[in-house]
Amino acid sequence: xxxxxxxxxxxxxxxxxxxxxxxxxxxxxxxxxxxxxxxxxxxxxxxxxxxxxxxxxxxxxxxxxxxxxxxxxxxxxxxxxxxxxxxxxxxxxxxxxxxxxxxxxxxxxxxxxxxxxxxxxxxxxxxxxxxxxxxxxxxxxxxxxxxxxxxxxxxxxxxxxxxxxxxxxxxxxxxxxxxxxxxxxxxxxxxxxxxxxxxxxxxxxxxxxxxxxxxxxxxxxxxx
Numbered sequence: 001x002x003x004x005x006x007x008x009x010x011x012x013x014x015x016x017x018x019x020x021x022x023x024x025x026x027x028x029x030x031x032x033x034x035x036x037x038x039x040x041x042x043x044x045x046x047x048x049x050x051x052x053x054x055x056x057x058x059x060x061x062x063x064x065x066x067x068x069x070x071x072x073x074x075x076x077x078x079x080x081x082x083x084x085x086x087x088x089x090x091x092x093x094x095x096x097x098x099x100x101x102x103x104x105x106x107x108x109x110x111x112x113x114x115x116x117x118x119x120x121x122x123x124x125x126x127x128x129x130x131x132x133x134x135x136x137x138x139x140x141x142x143x144x145x146x147x148x149x150x151x152x153x154x155x156x157x158x159x160x161x162x163x164x165x166x167x168x169x170x171x172x173x174x175x176x177x178x179x180x181x182x183x184x185x186x187x188x189x190x191x192x193x194x195x196x197x198x199x200x201x202x203x204x205x206x207x208x209x210x211x212x213x214x215x216x217x218x219x220x221x222x223x224x
Contacts, residue, residue: 029210036203079141
């Protein structure tokens with residue numbers, strides 16, 4: 001049985017101008033992609049099999065990593081269920097000249113071990129905390145699990161209500177509702193987008209979501 005420390009995985013990236021979003025700092029979607037990647041590595045090592053991202057409980061950007069700095073991403077498995085693996089990720093920015101490091105991001109992700117048909121696959125290995133500090137991380141992961149279940153239940157109910165409301169609006173307006181604030185991005189999922197099989201890697205999808213959200217412009221319509 002592994003302790004949390006035994007599952008630690010580190011990924012190091014030098015931030016180039018091509019990684020930038022706002023001038024001089026890393027693109028948020030790129031960082032989300034890297035977080036998903038290092039989390040996937042840690043979870044796959046635990047599962048000894050293919051894993052997919054099932055949920056991102058939180059992602060807190062404390063401050064940006066700047067171009068020319070080193071991004072250090074550290075992931076660790078904090079809880080293992082039947083087929084689920086909870087992973088915590090922390091990102092540090094390191095100044096190349098001074099060597100100073102600062103925490104820039106914290107995130108918690110849930111992965112699911114799956115078979116070739118994307119059905120949940122049991123994870124044999126479990127986490128055994130080696131001290132009180134690791135036990136606190138396991139307990140926190142269990143609490144997030146219960147909060148996640150409640151959140152999914154609320155969102156399912158809200159989605160059903162929203163679908164009913166959208167249908168009612170479409171019936172009244174006969175044009176599908178107000179599309180003024182909608183942005184749609186369409187792209188093909190290519191083989192290089194997949195981690196395995198024909199399923200898009202979640203990190204790439206998160207990057208696409210971030211770019212789509214950043215393309216939306218909110219404001220007052222002309223003449224309204």
